[in-house]
Amino acid sequence: MKFTHSILLAVGGMLSFTACKTEKDETTRTVFFDKSGMDTTIVPGNDFFSYANGNWVKNTKIPDDQTGWGSFYELSEENHKKTKSILEAAATSGAAKGSTEQKVGDFYASGMDTVTIEKRGYDPLKAELAKIAGLKDYKEALHYMADDEINRGGVLFGMGVGPDDRQSTINRLSFIQSGLSLPEKDYYFKTDAETVKVRTAFLKYITQLFTLTGVDSTTARKKAEGILAFETTLAKSHKAPAELRDPIKNYHKLSVPELTKLTPNIDWKSFLETLTAKTDTVLVGQPEYYQALSAVLPTTSIDVIKDKAAFGYIDFNASLLSKPFAQARFDFYNKTLYGQPVQSERWKRIAQNTDTYLGELLGQLWVKKYFTPEAKERMLTLVTNLQKAYRNRIEKLDWMSPETKKIALQKLDGVTNKIGYPDKWKDYSEVDIKRDDYFGNVQSARKHATKENFAKINKTVDRSEWQMTPPEVNAYANPSFNEIVFPAGILQFPFFDKDADDAINYGSIGMVIGHEMTHLFDDQGRQYDVQGNLRDWWQKSDADKFTTKADQVVNQYNSYTVLDNLKLNGRLTLGENLADLGGLAIAFDAFRLTDQSKSDTKIDGFTPNQRFFLGFAQVWRIKIRDETQRAYVQIDPHSPAKYRVNGPLTNFVPFYQAFNVKPGEKMYKPEVDQTRVW
Structure with missing residues (x-):
């Protein structure tokens, strides 16, 4: 099976995401880092995550209908509101049968028709x-x-x-x-x-x-x-x-x-x-x-x-189905497994299901309204700079032979970058949507997806296809396609803002871009060639050196604990930890190509390099419930937010320089002991 790596695990549809402006608030954002969330009583070199986010963590209450709160969750909420406005407009548009507006509007209306759903029971x-x-x-x-x-x-x-x-x-x-x-x-x-x-x-x-x-x-x-x-x-x-x-x-x-x-x-x-x-x-x-x-x-x-x-x-x-069935399912999967106290409002759940079952129909309406060509252009520039930085890092690796480097660079140059939304939309003409049949609508969409999927067996792969929908707050790398993909949903603050200074954008979305690029060269992705085939293209000595370095990362993350005594699984999280480590380094190198990086001008009292690391930490400003954390340690290939910040930084000299990290501080490691892979 394929290994597709996303920046965040979304469990049971409980995460969805955000924007810096709403339809009611069209003011332009001018502040891109939240100083009030910092805890400056903490020494940066002891716990940078808490230095950057500590007061926010202390003062934030997780909403009852969420398993956690923070960057991804907040953006998800904003995107749900945007989706709701589209769906409500479509539901009252009187659009022609079979049109995009009719299908997404009537699907949403059928899911909101609780009178009919309750009457039908099971x-x-x-x-x-x-x-x-x-x-x-x-x-x-x-x-x-x-x-x-x-x-x-x-x-x-x-x-x-x-x-x-x-x-x-x-x-x-x-x-x-x-x-x-x-x-x-x-x-x-x-x-x-x-x-x-x-x-x-x-x-x-x-x-x-x-x-x-x-x-x-x-x-x-x-x-x-x-x-x-x-x-x-x-x-x-x-x-x-x-x-x-x-x-x-x-x-x-x-x-x-x-x-x-x-x-x-x-x-x-x-x-x-x-x-x-x-x-x-x-x-x-x-x-x-x-x-x-x-x-x-x-x-x-x-x-x-x-x-x-x-x-x-x-x-x-x-x-x-009717409320007793839906409540029973929520009580077990959401409440017991992940600690979510109450169900989210129905409109959120139906909006999410519209995205799940009619994603690229909804996506067409979504990007038309909420994703600008200017944002896409800025993203393409960021991606190009990140690729340049990654190429430079590969060329300078001291542990890789010229033979393996040559093929690695060919693979990097062959990476496909998908930004915002597909060039070709999926066809939903066979999906029959009725305004008074929510159950039937979902089954029609499921049946269509199954038929569409099975029709591909032994056929040529269509590399234009996407595995996420435009409104999603996530990103992924697909080694079989040798591609990295960034839906429109994540390309908003705090991950990206076209008006933000380069330090913030490179520390946030730049790190996300570098993260996904690195996945194509992590412990799994490195085994696929430029065409996306599982093939050993490495010199054995280089593969052995990579494995030694990867094992060091495993050991580092094995040493971390959550909930007092629950150890992280460094082997389970290895790919994501490698991607975080590489993504940070690549993003910083790309940032150093910008004019801001070469200046000493402070913003909010911080140097450009400091703002880069604070922007990075702000992306992982996340607080989750204990039950959710307990489940994630067993199944989630991503490390907890705190260690997605502190883990890579312990191995990164520019961070030490930016915040004067000294021996004796908890995050300090002598440079000889720091783990560097890409």
Whole structure:
């Protein structure tokens, strides 16, 4: 499977993002760093994150409908408001059937029509639940999952279509480990109080969903226990999140006969035919899972398999149904797992779902109103300067041979930069949107996405496609495309403002750009060549040196703790930490190409170099709930905000110089001990 790296993990749609101006406030921003949020009682060299953001952290209350607050969250809120204004206008426009405005407007209106949704209860699920109830054995169950036009593979098969890692011009059908409802395998086995609490809540949630569909509480509880036991068996075969980061070990191209021999109790020929997947070759990321599934299916009661399928179907759709279903789902996934006290307002959730299911339709309206050509031009200049800085760094590396440098530079020169929005928009003509059928609208969009995806199998890859929508506050690197992508949603303050001084822009969006560029050369990305193929293009001695340096980064982040005693996983977060370290260095080098960098003029009392680092720290002005942090340590490849600031800075001499960091201060490391990769 592909490894696409984003600047931030968005969990369950809980994060969305921002702007420096609203429609009601068209005043021009003149201040680009918030001095009031600093805690100047802290020595910068002891804890720069708290020096730059300490008072803000102390005085900020996380809103009840959020898992955290800060830069990404605030921008998300502003972008939601912008999206709302577009959707409300579209919903009252009387636009012609089939038009962009009609589809996004009626989708939003249908989601806001709670009277109709409440009246229908779980009626939209009844026909499908009856099908599941009629299944006679596991083979029928597998046929049912393959035949599902909306959720191909159902609850047991994780599937996707994308570039073959070793032949990036061709799309392949890929299978990854699946079958679990909890975030990752350790949730099924750990015995600490917090994990036991999650499993107890999970049983309660399953029981609640079944009782809401008319099952008596005793039977519902037995179903829940059977599902948890079944998932626990499957979890034993799962790889941990850190193990999924190795693209070589998670790549297996298999013919259908080879896969069938490996998993003899799954009739793959029939399964693929039912999927309408015309292929004799597939990629399997984690064959161990499918071997375990093949072994357990014949010995598992068909009632348990049906219960698993039924629960998965109800869970998959619960947020689209009446309030008891939506509330039950929120209480488990958002409140228990991530500590969010209350649901966000309905309009926010429906606006987010409009973006999820009709993203590039909404995106067309969004960028027309909120993304200027001037902003795109300034971004292109920033990206160009960052590439120049990265090229210079590669050329001067003292640990890499000329042979490997030559290919690395070819790869860097071949990077595609996507800014703002796609050049070619997706076609949603087959999606049927009705003003009075929210559930049906979502299913139509899902069905269309599935059909669109499966039509790509064994076809030439379209490299113009985007994996994020324009309103998203995020960015990503895709090694299979050798590209970096920046949606319009993130190209706003505090990440970017066309009127800000270079120090702020290079410290914020410049670092984000450098971060994504570095992902193409991190421990995973470096294994892909300029065409996006998984291929070893490194001299062995250079690869060994890179690994030694990467291990130093692993050890550094392994030493950090959160919530008093919870250790970070330096191996899980390695790619993001390398990208943060490289992104900061590249952005600073690019900043040094600007006129401001060459001056001594202070703004807000700070030198240009100091403002660069303060702008960088301001981007990571984030505070999150303990429950969210606990979950992220297990599943999120990104380090907590504090260490995304302090971690890279401990290895960066220009920071030491800007803030006079001295021996004895907590962030100080002798230069010989500082880790430098790119």
